[in-house]
Amino acid sequence: MAEGKVRFPGFLRWLARLLPVLGLILLVPSAAQADPEDIRAAARGVVRIVIVEQDGEQIVPVSHGTGFAVGPEMIVTNAHVVAEARADDNLSIGIVPSDGTTAVYARMVAVSPRNDLALLATTQPMRLPPLTISGNPATESGNVTAVGYPMNVDRAQGLSSADIFRAQPPVKSTGTLAGRRPTREFDSLLHTAPIARGSSGGPLLDDCGRVIGVNSFGAESGGADAEFFFAVSTRELLPFLRANNVTPQVNGMPCRSIADLELAERERAEQQRQVAQAEAATKEQALARRQAELRREIEFALFDERDNGLALAMTLLICALGAAGLAIHAHHVGLKHNAEIGFGLAAVAVVGAALAWIGRPGFDEIKGRLEERLRTEMAAEEKRGPMVAPTAGNMICSLVPERSRVTGAAEANVPFNWSADGCVNGRTQYGFSNGTWSRVLVPQDEESVSVNTFDPTSKEYRMERYLLDRETMERIRAARAEFQAPACGAGQDASSDYGAMQAGILALLPERPNERLVYSCAKAG
Template identity: 55%
Template sequence: MRFFVALFAMLAALATPVLADPADVEAASRGVVRVVIIGNDGPELLPVSHGTGFAVGRERIVTNAHVIRQALEDERLAIGIVPADGEEAVYARIVAVSERNDLALLATTSNLGLPPLTISGNPPTSGAVIAIGYPANVDLAQGLEFADLFRAQPPVTATGFLSGRRPSREMDTLLHTAPIAAGNSGGPLVDECGRVIGVNSFGAESQGSDAEFFFAVSTRELLPFLRANDVSPQMSSGACRSLAALDAEEQARRDAEAARIAAASRQSAEELAARTGELRRTAGYAVMDERANGMALAFLALLVATAAGLVAAWFHVRQELRRRAVAGALALAALIGGVVAWFTRPPFEEIDRRVEDALHDEARGADTGPVVAGGAGGGDYICTLDESRSRVTGAPARDLPFAWREDGCVNDRTQYGRTDGTWARVFVPANEAAVSVNRFDPASSELTMERYLLGREAMTQARTARGGFTAPQCGASEAEARAFGTAQDAVTSALPSTPNERLVYRCTASAPEGES
């Protein structure tokens, strides 16, 4: 019964609507920039106008064509890129402009380390959307001066709803209600997982109490534009799912598995009890038969011994010594045989012994499963992404070769650390604002990768913590692996409570070379 209750709970969790994590939009915001058109009056730089853009690759920024139109028309104007996080602003040059669909691609003059935004490969047709950008009316309300536009500031996020797709101005656009204003142009329109579904471009004029609608250039326009300019954007086509929902599903799955194991154990116990009863009956009948046969044989031997004894006595009276000796020997032999038959009868405890032996032989005969390469002792795997248990925000590999050694070495080059029976490796790159934590469970052959997208300050702390220890080379001893696992806790303890991305891979032993 518990199995079905747990199974129902798991199905209910799977059917529960999922809500994305706010951290996803925050992470996407760190790849959004202010695009400033700059003039000069002698040595002084003067902002002429500004819009918004977002990173789609290393040193590549997307914005609207109309945002940079002034710089196109007047070569004395420059384009500045101001990141949302940090202190450094840089210049940009124009790579490509498409007036038809109001798109422009810029290249920064130096690498700002901006995290590229992921573009949805399967954008929604309805639901909540978020506009990210730098609306000028917010700057005005804050009393910002033009010079303040060169300071790094987080962009503004505004939530609305997707109202459909419709062609306009000879391009494919998305109609939505997430408020945008002058300055938002060129900024991303994202889903709840922070994935780009459009580039905000313009708004509909509102008359009095009329509802306000806004337009974003769709990814149907954006993707061909990027590819035509040698940009391979990071894409994700999976469903937008929250980690809370995934955790609930995992807990329901564990409960269902525990209930299944308990039910199987009860069934096995019942089957064992039934089998034990059957063996006990069989052994009981056999022992009782053997005991009865022994008693009958002893009684028969006693009769023979008695008869032979009487005959011996008769021959003794008649003084026939030879015949007396033969009869006496027969009597003694029969008596000894009867005693032996009586005392060699199987005891009742023999029933239990025979049942145990039979169960042991059956268990040994059933343990004939194939030996699988890999497991806790190490081996070569192919790990396949389990999308039903993953939260995908980027563009991960679907299949990974994974050579595991029992000392925690992966692919003969990367040593994992061990903490409380868990093997893990923390990766803190120097040129990317993200921390990845990979964990492998040899018992279940399951690889989990969690990725944390961090701001500048948090990333600096992570790099500082990572600089406090050195990763051992492959082939580390048990003590070294444990010390390394403990050292990595300095990084993981400073990470947010939940990652932005979780990838669960199911690993199976790969066939030896030459086999298929």
């Protein structure tokens, strides 16, 4: 106990020194994690590549690796994955998708042993979702995900030879980059996302599900040694594809999560609200000043009117007295007719004086006159209106990168012809629901759904894309087949009905899209 009493204060002093350090660690932002939806979407374009031979009626697997789609029927893998098939004409290359369709055969388009790359083309349409390649990938640090079909997982699952010909989702493993490494005469990336035999040829992905490398081999590890793995970098991959007439989807924009964007949008909306409040307060102050100015003007005018009325009444009374005096004099001198005229004039003057006195404006008229002046000025201001270009007509919509999340290839500028009834470019009718104009696009040859919206007030055009599995797409296509889009010019009721029908499809979509493109539109020319 005595020894414990001696050490405990020392421990407290050590802890007191450590607490500031811990506080600093907690203040450092944590690294962004990969969006699971992006990784799942990219994994649907990953395939198992099986080298097979024909044994009578039976197809026997010889070896397998991994590949990924760079086009609906074009696949990248490692050269060493297909080396056996290249050397032996009796061997064939089978492509097993991760989602939906049945396995098909492939032919070799190009092989580059120098940088361990190969390009395959399927012999039958597969409609594979192409992966996007990062045009400006991180090479020194950052989170990465390796996707593939490691054999040790197959063995652990007890998969038979027949099982590998069935569509199965690939294995996803995470790690970090450890830098670029020129290896075996080609440029490669070193990373710690575990791969194994069978993972070769699979993609190495960033947090947005974009390809930054093609997994190739691992470093030999001795017991407790750290494990590192190598991927062929995009510096090798992109020239290889272009040399073989393949134009891949390339995206070089920073990787941002939808959650980050939505947080930024909330902050932006809050800033706009504060600006609107400040503008409203400024307008209210200006209105209060104008009311005070008008009140002073009206009060001065009313005082002048009251003074003029009083002066008129007094003048008329004096005239009445004068006329009465002349009438009395005329009566005394026997001018009866003149006396009658004088008394008549005096009576008229008295009545006029009474009316002038009664007709003076009262102080209670100030409020009414003030309201009338304000209404007149506001009506004139509304008639002048703000100098804003009309929304309808030809516009060019420009991408706003800081508000967008681009995972594929995005157009920087989009021509956009909007009509007041919700028709775009003269051929596409948008639906109107809950104050929003939108069009849901469900293609038959692509496993994705796009939701395009336009706000005529702010001139903001949005394109949101959801990358979905085949089962979800089948449900959405079935729901879309239940109704037809109206033609342009069908009328307000048709666009409202169409908006309500589209809501059924929106209900089937995930909470967040994989891609969001925000455009700001302005009048063309």
